[in-house]
Amino acid sequence: MIKLTYFDFNFWRIDILRLSLSYGQIPYELNQIKREDWLKEKNKFPFGQLPVMDFNGMLFGHTHSLAIFCATKSNLYDANDENALIINQVLDWANDITIKIAPSIREKNPEKAKKKREFFIRNDLSSWFVFLQDLLQRTSTNKKFFTDKFSLADITAWRLIYWFKSGKLDQINSNFLDDFAVLKSYFENLSNYKPLNELKEYSEIIS
Numbered sequence: 001m002i003k004l005t006y007f008d009f010n011f012w013r014i015d016i017l018r019l020s021l022s023y024g025q026i027p028y029e030l031n032q033i034k035r036e037d038w039l040k041e042k043n044k045f046p047f048g049q050l051p052v053m054d055f056n057g058m059l060f061g062h063t064h065s066l067a068i069f070c071a072t073k074s075n076l077y078d079a080n081d082e083n084a085l086i087i088n089q090v091l092d093w094a095n096d097i098t099i100k101i102a103p104s105i106r107e108k109n110p111e112k113a114k115k116k117r118e119f120f121i122r123n124d125l126s127s128w129f130v131f132l133q134d135l136l137q138r139t140s141t142n143k144k145f146f147t148d149k150f151s152l153a154d155i156t157a158w159r160l161i162y163w164f165k166s167g168k169l170d171q172i173n174s175n176f177l178d179d180f181a182v183l184k185s186y187f188e189n190l191s192n193y194k195p196l197n198e199l200k201e202y203s204e205i206i207s
């Protein structure tokens with residue numbers, strides 16, 4: 001049995017694991033930790049961070065390792081080396097853009113948070129979405145899926161684009177994707193892709 005642990009909110013790091021397992025109809029449990037309980041729980045987990053997966057009684061950490069494990073079980077990873085590299089790059093992109101925006105999310109002082117968000121928008125938002133769009137254009141023939149076949153790369157890209165478009169990130173306009181025509185149509189296709197949008201986890205994420 002697979003048991004995933006994360007905080008009690010939706011975030012891409014846990015959502016890509018859940019979407020992958022659910023797509024493959026692999027049963028899993030989700031254990032949620034309240035933010036206020038975290039400091040007393042933190043030391044129980046490898047690397048002191050979440051998400052964590054309990055598989056056969058052993059604990060495993062780090063989003064990318066877990067995502068590749070879950071995707072492999074659900075036939076959403078790829079035995080072809082080049083396709084695996086494409087999928088890994090989308091995971092690394094997701095991690096890196098998260099690291100770029102994180103200071104403006106973590107900052108408690110509203111004035112400083114605003115400045116940090118402005119810095120992110122000025123320096124990183126467009127360039128990182130250009131990187132993702134360029135990757136899609138280089139790797140995908142059909143422009144529907146990164147490897148021309150629905151995979152963990154698409155689950156990850158969809159989830160990250162959804163986050164940045166959500167309007168929940170201050171100062172990031174939900175129309176920002178209009179500047180990225182290929183990525184915009186890719187995102188819309190994925191949002192209409194039934195094997196993804198009929199998953200209960202998908203409904204929970206967009207609700």
Ligand SMILES: N[C@@H](CCC(=O)N[C@@H](CS)C(=O)NCC(=O)O)C(=O)O
Nearest residue numbers: 013042048049050051061062063064
């Ligand atoms: N390298 C880790 C990073 C995970 C991470 O940053 N987790 C955050 C939540 S999104 C966390 O656990 N924060 C609490 C802490 O670091 O104490 C991974 O790839 O999963």
